[in-house]
Amino acid sequence: MFKKLFGALTGDSKQENQNFEQAQTSNENYEDNYRNDYQEVEYDPETLHGTHYNVDDFDAEVAERAEAWIADQRASGENLEEKDIKGIYFSYRREIYTEWNNCDSDQMIRFEHANSLKYTGIQTSGFIKVEENNPFLEPVHGVDLRTYTAMCLKISAGIDYQEVCKAMGFESVIWEELNTIWPQRMGEDTSFTVTTLFGQYYAENVTVPQLENLKAEISEEGAANLERIKTDRYFYEELAGARQAAYEYGIDGAQWILETFGINLADFQSAAMQWMTEQNQNWNSENITEFHDYQQAKQKEYAAKFAAEQGGNIADDVNF
Amino acid sequence: MFGLFNKQKNEENLPEWYAELQESQQRWFTFLEKLEAKMEEFAAAAIPELKEILQSDDDLYKRTFHRVYSGVNGQLSNIREKARDTYDEKILDVYQNYNSQISVLSRHHNLVSDFRTACSDRYYDFDNQYEYWRKQIEKTQERDLEIEYQKILDEFDAIKNKFSCTQCGGSIEIEKIFLIETYISCPYCKTQNTFAPSTQGRNLQNIARGLAEQRTAHLYEAFETEDKKERELYHQRHELSLSKIHESDKKVLNEIQAKMDDLEEQRQFVIKNAPKLYQVYLRAMYDEWNKITPDLKEHNEKMYQNQVHNK
Numbered sequence: 001m002f003k004k005l006f007g008a009l010t011g012d013s014k015q016e017n018q019n020f021e022q023a024q025t026s027n028e029n030y031e032d033n034y035r036n037d038y039q040e041v042e043y044d045p046e047t048l049h050g051t052h053y054n055v056d057d058f059d060a061e062v063a064e065r066a067e068a069w070i071a072d073q074r075a076s077g078e079n080l081e082e083k084d085i086k087g088i089y090f091s092y093r094r095e096i097y098t099e100w101n102n103c104d105s106d107q108m109i110r111f112e113h114a115n116s117l118k119y120t121g122i123q124t125s126g127f128i129k130v131e132e133n134n135p136f137l138e139p140v141h142g143v144d145l146r147t148y149t150a151m152c153l154k155i156s157a158g159i160d161y162q163e164v165c166k167a168m169g170f171e172s173v174i175w176e177e178l179n180t181i182w183p184q185r186m187g188e189d190t191s192f193t194v195t196t197l198f199g200q201y202y203a204e205n206v207t208v209p210q211l212e213n214l215k216a217e218i219s220e221e222g223a224a225n226l227e228r229i230k231t232d233r234y235f236y237e238e239l240a241g242a243r244q245a246a247y248e249y250g251i252d253g254a255q256w257i258l259e260t261f262g263i264n265l266a267d268f269q270s271a272a273m274q275w276m277t278e279q280n281q282n283w284n285s286e287n288i289t290e291f292h293d294y295q296q297a298k299q300k301e302y303a304a305k306f307a308a309e310q311g312g313n314i315a316d317d318v319n320f
Numbered sequence: 321m322f323g324l325f326n327k328q329k330n331e332e333n334l335p336e337w338y339a340e341l342q343e344s345q346q347r348w349f350t351f352l353e354k355l356e357a358k359m360e361e362f363a364a365a366a367i368p369e370l371k372e373i374l375q376s377d378d379d380l381y382k383r384t385f386h387r388v389y390s391g392v393n394g395q396l397s398n399i400r401e402k403a404r405d406t407y408d409e410k411i412l413d414v415y416q417n418y419n420s421q422i423s424v425l426s427r428h429h430n431l432v433s434d435f436r437t438a439c440s441d442r443y444y445d446f447d448n449q450y451e452y453w454r455k456q457i458e459k460t461q462e463r464d465l466e467i468e469y470q471k472i473l474d475e476f477d478a479i480k481n482k483f484s485c486t487q488c489g490g491s492i493e494i495e496k497i498f499l500i501e502t503y504i505s506c507p508y509c510k511t512q513n514t515f516a517p518s519t520q521g522r523n524l525q526n527i528a529r530g531l532a533e534q535r536t537a538h539l540y541e542a543f544e545t546e547d548k549k550e551r552e553l554y555h556q557r558h559e560l561s562l563s564k565i566h567e568s569d570k571k572v573l574n575e576i577q578a579k580m581d582d583l584e585e586q587r588q589f590v591i592k593n594a595p596k597l598y599q600v601y602l603r604a605m606y607d608e609w610n611k612i613t614p615d616l617k618e619h620n621e622k623m624y625q626n627q628v629h630n631k
Contacts, residue, residue: 171514173503184619185624188623188626247391248390250394252391301399315354315359315399318358320347
């Protein structure tokens with residue numbers, strides 16, 4: 001049992017590992033390999049698998065190691081449930097990917113994102129894969145998800161839904177049904193295809209010809225700020241932090257962003273989705289930490305500002 | 321008497337830096353006491369106010385309430401953050417400073433670790449207080465949905481026979497509570513009419529699940545109680561196993577073992593039974609929900625299947 005576990009952890013079993021002279025057994029070794037070989041691995045742009053092996057071989061290797069471990073666990077009396085088995089496969093997939101490609105954890109996460117539908121049945125923003133004839137994506141009253149998203153974008157930008165309906169040429173009854181059925185499908189679809197695709201369209205700020213003339217009012221300053229949150233991640237993080245701070249001081253953050261920076265909710269959420277997709281696609285833990293810390297620092301700054309406006313925090317006069 | 325003598329002798333031997341630790345500890349205790357008082361004073365004022373805002377907020381989504389609620393929580397978190405930052409700066413830093421200077425082999429090292437333990441225990445109590453108030457504030461969100469439901473039913477009774485055809489003026493009976501705008505054709509002239517439910521009527525779909533949960537809360541509680549038993553039984557068994565260590569009497573050991581086996585059996589039962597009770601709750605909750613909003617039944621049943629599958 002221990003031999004098997006050890007074998008599983010170090011990759012020391014009979015497998016096609018000819019690409020590298022030896023499997024990594026220590027961190028030191030790992031670092032060396034990483035430095036020397038990392039650039040040599042070529043990845044398939046679609047699957048992010050290394051091109052030096054066959055995907056079926058990879059899956060077979062995962063299955064072989066996982067099943068051996070499962071059999072072992074069961075033999076020693078462990079009661080494994082479906083979620084445990086999924087977890088075992090998940091771990092071996094990570095391990096073998098890292099081993100065969102000699103990559104860092106960021107590359108491994110990018111690989112997981114690119115293959116989330118295949119291996120876990122769940123879509124990931126930025127890597128969405130849609131099969132034809134998905135019943136969840138059938139149009140409702142002739143309105144497909146893309147058009148529905150375009151309508152939602154207009155409404156959250158502050159345009160009255162009646163006007164949106166008029167532009168689309170249907171009565172509000174139809175809108176209410178659309179706005180019931182699409183969200184219901186999002187809930188029912190366990191692969192999150194509808195939700196993820198909705199998010200993608202939202203990030204793209206999609207529109208349809210019927211709605212092109214409906215424009216939410218935006219000031220010159222607002223337009224400039226909007227352009228900036230889409231291109232300057234730091235500025236986006238600043239506003240996200242500010243918005244959060246506003247809520248913590250009993251202020252409607254979305255409304256505050258509109259009043260202060262001229263950016264409406266739809267545009268703000270769209271930028272948020274856009275950055276999230278970008279982050280998923282180019283997963284880099286260092287950057288993520290950097291932006292997270294930046295947002296926290298900005299949130300603190302704005303919190304201090306809101307506190308000052310409200311005459312301070314409750315416990316300001318308590319000192320150590 | 322000897323104890324007293326020892327104590328004096330110890331105090332004489334206490335290192336100079338001990339005074340600083342004592343002062344920090346004292347300050348920390350006082351600081352948290354003051355923060356706790358603030359927290360209590362603030363929460364005691366905020367809770368009745370929140371309840372009142374919820375009552376008087378006519379908005380369907382209770383946005384005013386949520387805004388204020390979020391602000392109240394913000395202040396509470398602010399107090400908690402203040403405690404955390406101060407702990408890091410005034411307690412942990414001091415501890416780490418002395419801990420790095422005073423060898424673990426020194427007979428005074430325990431003064432350093434005792435300082436840390438006393439301060440972190442006190443901090444833990446503060447955090448419990450915080451959790452307590454946060455939960456009390458959370459409870460202000462609860463509202464008796466039966467009252468709101470009754471209002472919707474009363475309104476429906478009042479309007480169901482008052483709708484008439486826009487074309488021929490014939491009376492059209494509204495057969496059920498519609499959640500969204502719906503086409504209804506006139507039984508006389510067949511003209512398609514649009515029925516638009518009132519704001520209150522529409523709200524039924526927002527409160528339906530909450531109401532169903534409220535009505536089946538006893539089943540959820542039964543599940544929770546069962547679920548918690550597993551840890552309790554585990555700890556009881558563990559304590560018995562510790563009591564065996566210094567026991568040599570075979571008869572007593574056998575008795576303990578029998579009790580342990582019994583507890584383990586109960587524990588295994590609970591492990592299997594708790595998920596069953598959860599399923600009982602879930603089915604009853606969805607049944608209740610379907611009764612409240614039959615129009616959502618088809619969708620809800622799919623959601624139920626997904627949930628059962630993922631559990």
